[in-house]
Amino acid sequence: MTVVAIVGGGITGLALAYRLRSRGKDVVLLEGETRLGGNIQTRRRDGLLTEAGPNSFLDKEPATRELAAAVGVEDRIRAADPAAKARYLYTRGRLRAVPASPPAFLKSDILPLGARLRVVAELFTGRVSGEVDESLGAFGRRHLGTTATATLLDAVQTGIYAGDMEALSVGATFPQLTKLEREHRSLILGAIRTQGAQRKALPAGGPAKLRGALSTFDGGLQTLVDGLATMLGPAVHTGAKVEGLQPGHGGWRVSVREHGRQAELMASRVVLATPAYVTAGLLRPLDEPLSALVEGIAYAPIAVVHLAYAPGSTPAPDGFGFLVPGLEKRRLLGAIHASTVFPFRAEGGHVLYTCMVGGARRPDLVKLDEEALVTLAREELKELAGVTASPVFAEAIRWPRGIPQYNVGHLERVASIDAALARLPGLHLAGNAYKGVGINDCIRNAFALGDMLA
Template structure:
């Protein structure tokens, strides 16, 4: 009998997992509590504006390119305006372009002279002695110096994780940095070696149109999960919440699903949970999983507000000739960063207008992440005036609050992974994996699909010949979904 796999979560991770499971010949059902597929990937069109509530863009990695092609979305792909290569970081109250070449670095006002000298010492600093977790801040101070931490890495960490470099684990949050030190003894030497290797790879990528560019889609980022869900057809069931899981006699898992107030038991050969760690507490699990669920509840997902503001072009003095601007903690401002959304991709604002997307909250200001629109406007508008020369009130406002935005891979994150493994041990046939284990970017989530499907495949192969097939999810007597 073809194994049936229940995937919980129709965000990017769940959808990518389901597509890989299908390709490997498994029957699959994807359920999500929300009315539509996409998870945090939500695009809103209103009054001629196109706003991203969640991710605004992503890198065109080879896995992304393959997925986009497979679901027929290549014609809708839009690449970021080349001017988007320029990124600004605020120093002393004004946006400064991030230097993009060694000569530009030497003359850039972003780093003080002493900080530049300190950076140049990096190739001569030995590898870390001793093992164990290290924070991003300690790693960067040790290798690159405080100046680079404060004016480059701290804002970058805000931009990716809305996180705090003092508490994030470098090994988990930026494993490639640790690998560069391990393999090359220096980040600078490692970066040069990588750049040489990429130079060769780039020719091949350019030929296949797969350069590592920033991309979105004509109708917004949600186009991707929509197309992935459409490719899976009725196998994706929204408005359907997993409420309980238990081992089933023999092999397999029994799940309780709730749809519009009606509950139904369904059996599956395997279940993959791609839900955020904090959502596990809402699912009834065997008591043996209790301690691990409580541990995962402590994995922090700080609140973030995304405030999309529209202005007439004349209201904004800044040329908006870049990706956006990030604000280091040392600047003591409320806004974490501002994306120049309408400068990056076409069709984001009506003619003669510009769209700026501001992020507020995160680990730096979790209180502001949940603040009401009026308070945020009071805080953010004066900062936009100071940083970008914005005059007057916005003509368009779309505010999204994410109470649990991005998982923080903090020091001790190994214990979170151990907890997920312990939950899997309590329910044979269960995989608890995804964004809090495999990386937080859109590209990471798409790439995780193959890994998760591979884990399921190995699990089912290990069980082959031991008998017992589960009741198919969609035809089982007990299934009402």
């Protein structure tokens, strides 16, 4: 009974299964749905490649590169087109380019002059006293001022968390910011010093890998999931819903309903790599207080709307896309210029937009039906980006519980969860609900857990 049972076949569970197998461990992966990958889901239709969930990753994580190489898809990593470097914000009634350097920022119109000068005054910001789990909004106002926080910082978090800046914990969502404050007092000074140290540390003539380029795979993110599924082979069981866990005899008894048949599996260790709300249900009969801690992790609903336009019917947009700060009171969180970022995702010169709707501020919009969501996205693209053509392709995907929200108190909550797990030896939790929501975070944390369990 030395098998490790992994519950959940998202990218965390798959990466963990690979890592344990590479360390000589026997694993079985149990996924309740009929497909693997969780929110990662690439669709191919009418010459278009669309992503139902995450769109890309930053190519800067060694664990992600290692995983891609191990499953034979490293050579299929595709960096974003150089034309996609520009980024935009919709603010004060129109799209404005995000400046790429401090001098460009001072000359830009991304913020009013007074707000830009207030950002410069960040050089004289003092540290917060004591250990305070501060909201992202409060932290931003201390360092950058009200306008820059409500415009720039809110847009950044929207692109990652689709959250509420007054609820999100800065220490949990952007730990690099609190680290800069702790070590350098000023974020600007800290960024300058850190970048200088990083440049000195780069080896001359070193490899071009891990440059932090926005990337995906030829064939979409599903390429990595499919490669892992092939590598893991019969260790993966889809349509296998775990209905209960019981400790005993130095391990765990796992009750599984697989394709309608009831079965039991004995495992030396169990890893729950499921969403927090699923994990909480499995924990409830074992440890009610621990279950409540996990269940307290909120999720922001999100809808993804893809709109494709015929060649020549609308100008191809430049840059990565645009984000919309909450103060603009729009119904769109932002849009990715998918066919500009990754031209191979739209054949024949089609223009493809990926629009985001909902989030923590407008959860009601995710309840709209597909037709209403498509209409909403078309209306917003017309008003914000001037897209007046009719799409030749449209689809909407709703995630009622889409993105975990690391709200104020999250770090303390996770510490309490880790401490409570000591009451259930051999049981572990993993996934994007705890210590990082991105693909790189999930893979890196899965590797770390795999190394610990090996």
